[in-house]
Amino acid sequence: xxxxxxxxxxxxxxxxxxxxxxxxxxxxxxxxxLLEQVQLHKGEHLTRLQGGGKDFYFLVDGYLKEMxxxxxxxxxxxxxxxPPLSFFVNEDTLFDQKRPSHYFVAYTKIxxxxxxxxxxxxALHKYPVMAKLYLSGTAEIxxxxxxxxxxxxxxxxxxxxxxxxxxxxxIFQKMxxxxxxxxxxxxxxxxxxxxEKS
Amino acid sequence: MTAPxxxxxxxxxxxxxxxxxxxxxxxxxxxxxxxxxxxxxxxGDYLWTLDDKQDRVFFxxxxxxxxxxxxxxxxxxxxxxxxxxxxFSEDTVLYDASPETFTxxxxxxxxxxxxYEVLSSIASEYHLGFHFLESLVQITMKEYxxxxxxxxxTIGTHRLHAAQxxxxxxxxxxxxxxxAEYLGISRASLFRSLKxxxx
Numbered sequence: 001x002x003x004x005x006x007x008x009x010x011x012x013x014x015x016x017x018x019x020x021x022x023x024x025x026x027x028x029x030x031x032x033x034l035l036e037q038v039q040l041h042k043g044e045h046l047t048r049l050q051g052g053g054k055d056f057y058f059l060v061d062g063y064l065k066e067m068x069x070x071x072x073x074x075x076x077x078x079x080x081x082x083p084p085l086s087f088f089v090n091e092d093t094l095f096d097q098k099r100p101s102h103y104f105v106a107y108t109k110i111x112x113x114x115x116x117x118x119x120x121x122x123a124l125h126k127y128p129v130m131a132k133l134y135l136s137g138t139a140e141i142x143x144x145x146x147x148x149x150x151x152x153x154x155x156x157x158x159x160x161x162x163x164x165x166x167x168x169x170x171i172f173q174k175m176x177x178x179x180x181x182x183x184x185x186x187x188x189x190x191x192x193x194x195x196e197k198s
Numbered sequence: 199m200t201a202p203x204x205x206x207x208x209x210x211x212x213x214x215x216x217x218x219x220x221x222x223x224x225x226x227x228x229x230x231x232x233x234x235x236x237x238x239x240x241x242g243d244y245l246w247t248l249d250d251k252q253d254r255v256f257f258x259x260x261x262x263x264x265x266x267x268x269x270x271x272x273x274x275x276x277x278x279x280x281x282x283x284x285x286f287s288e289d290t291v292l293y294d295a296s297p298e299t300f301t302x303x304x305x306x307x308x309x310x311x312x313x314y315e316v317l318s319s320i321a322s323e324y325h326l327g328f329h330f331l332e333s334l335v336q337i338t339m340k341e342y343x344x345x346x347x348x349x350x351x352t353i354g355t356h357r358l359h360a361a362q363x364x365x366x367x368x369x370x371x372x373x374x375x376x377x378a379e380y381l382g383i384s385r386a387s388l389f390r391s392l393k394x395x396x397x
Contacts, residue, residue: 017293068347072356079350091343095336131328138335139292145342146288150267150274152349153382185350185382 005037005060005113012058012085018136026127033119039111046104046112052093054117059086062110063174068102078182080148081107081171087137108174152185157194160184204310208234208257211282215333226324230317234310239263245301245309246287253290253314255334258283261307262371264380267299275380277341278372280365281307288338290314292331305371349382354391357381 013019013027037060040046046064049057064082069075079102082088092098094117123130151163164172164184175183181191209231213219219227234257239245245256248268260281266273276299279285287297291314321330348360361368361381368377369392378388 070351072351072353072359077350079346091339095340128327131332135292135328135331135335138339139288142288142292142335142338142342145339145346146267146276149276149342149345149349150269152346153274153379155382155384182350185352187352190352 001034001037001113005111006031006034008060008085009034009058009113012087012137013133016133016136016140018132023127023129023133026123026130026133029123029126030115030119033116033122035114035116037111037113039109040106041109042106044106046106048114049090050100050103052100053090054094055089056115056117056120057088058113058115059084059088060111060113063107063171064088064110064112065105065107065179066102067105078179081175081179081183083168083171087141107179157184157186157190158198160186161191161194161198204236204257204259204308205231205234207259207282208310211257211284212330215284215337216329222324223326223329226320226326227330229324230312230320230330233316233320234312236308236310239303239307239309241303241306243303245285245303245311246290246297247300248297250287250290250297253287254311255291255314255317256285256309256311258285259308259310261303261309262305263301264304264376265299265301273300275376277345278304278365278380280367280371284334284337286334292335304373304376354381354383354387355394357383358388358391358395 009031010027013023046057059082061084063084065078066080066082066088067076068079070077088104090100090102092100092102120130124134147167151160151167154160154163161180161184164180171183172180177191178188181188184191186194209228212227212231216227236259239261245263246254258279258281262281263279263285265276265279265285267276279301285301287299287301289295289297289299317330321327344364348357348364351357351360358381372380374385374388378385381388383391
């Protein structure tokens with residue numbers, strides 16, 4: 001496995017508010033349990049996640065689309081864009097032991113690492129600090145979700161676009177108009193009208 | 199002394215949230231649920247405010263509560279808590295920071311709560327680790343996911359229906375202003391959507 005990928009993986013944990021040197025043995029244990037990296041081209045599906053399972057995935061490079069079937073429009077639509085240096089999981093399976101209702105597609109060329117759930121569980125038993133790292137990591141994800149939810153509740157499309165520009169500039173650069181409209185929860189017509197205005 | 203029925207409701211709610219409990223953990227959660235103290239919260243009163251220093255975990259026995267995020271331009275509804283659910287400030291309980299949100303009562307009801315330090319001490323006594331906190335995180339992860347799904351609907355009626363999936367009594371229990379804000383639509387759009395839905 002490329003050493004730069006391992007560095008990125010470590011960096012994720014080192015950036016957490018609860019990180020201290022005492023967490024290094026637990027992180028080393030996770031690193032040793034990582035499976036080989038997987039590369040996908042734009043448009044390819046992460047079929048591995050569709051079969052269920054509780055494994056953790058770490059996106060080292062590229063952008064990933066999290067998709068869902070919209071029951072109201074019967075279309076497959078964007079739920080979220082996952083940027084590099086993020087963990088992602090199959091939440092239906094991890095939290096509820098349900099069949100996955102979301103699926104993942106490479107938005108650009110991507111590279112991800114697989115951390116088997118069994119390795120995480122073993123780390124949890126061996127290193128009490130692991131639970132703290134997990135909580136801190138999920139807390140960061142929640143902060144980001146809360147922030148996006150507030151954007152989604154804005155009534156002005158221009159305000160929503162400005163939020164993406166300020167809060168997610170890297171994603172803004174990557175998204176085509178259709179994806180941006182879905183990311184901010186507006187129709188394409190509303191997006192075009194707002195872009196003309198601004 | 200807290201009424202036994204509420205402590206039992208807390209215990210049952212804990213069992214619903216946390217799976218695979220062994221016997222020692224069951225004893226621990228029974229003890230934890232017995233530590234919840236009740237109070238009746240009136241409409242307009244707060245569960246926690248921006249100035250709160252003490253972190254508590256609440257159990258909403260009945261009533262409805264709205265959590266607002268305070269921003270420079272004002273406050274915005276983040277989510278609603280309905281009966282038989284747990285509520286807490288993520289900032290104080292999970293991030294050990296000052297609350298960025300406050301939670302206000304929209305429909306009066308009975309609430310039970312326990313200080314986080316009591317929860318920590320029971321977790322430490324019974325070697326629960328962060329098991330309970332993990333469960334709280336899962337609750338909010340799932341809620342944010344559901345709310346995001348609601349808000350991704352581009353049509354007002356779809357948003358309303360999606361919110362009703364999670365909260366079937368939403369139309370009967372919530373004031374229209376809060377509901378419109380929660381759905382991210384104007385009051386006029388909400389009334390149009392309600393009219394459309396009732397056809």
